Amino acid sequence: MRALLQRVRCASVSVDGAICGEIDRGLLILVCAMQGDTEAEAAQLAAKIARLRIFKDAEDKMNLSLLDVGGAALVVSQFTLAADASRGNRPGFSSAAPPAEGMRLYDAFSQHLRTAGIPVANGQFGADMAVSLVNDGPVTIWLDTDTLRPPRRA
Incomplete structure (x- = not known):
């Protein structure tokens, strides 16, 4: 899986002019499941x-x-x-997971964040979002x- 993280003071996402997810301080996480990804990658x-x-800390x-x-x-x-x-000037996206699998892994990723104790707001999978x-x-x-290296075992 791939993710682009942006540290934010606030962020929101809307579909057709209606806000479907918003946060204050935290991370805007743009995420993509790739061909062959599993729930293990979502958890990692x-x-x-x-x-x-x-x-930032106090120092x-x-x-x-x-x-x-x-x-x-905000995922x-x-x-x-x-x-x-x-190649060429038009990007290809064939390495992305198929939509049904991408949605399953997107949901799993969000749930793993929640399980870790992070409050999560979401966009709408597959929608044209602002x-x-x-x-x-x-x-x-x-x-x-x-x-990424595999997580260390405790």
């Missing part, structure tokens, strides 16, 4: 994001996680994170489960 990505230390260092600051996550599906622009945010920093981070 959620665990990494919940513990990723990208919020102004990025040393606190979303859990530490009591932040929320928005975005199959275009699978874009392959290596996303609004106030970026904090800005801090923007790209994650891909293909390049």
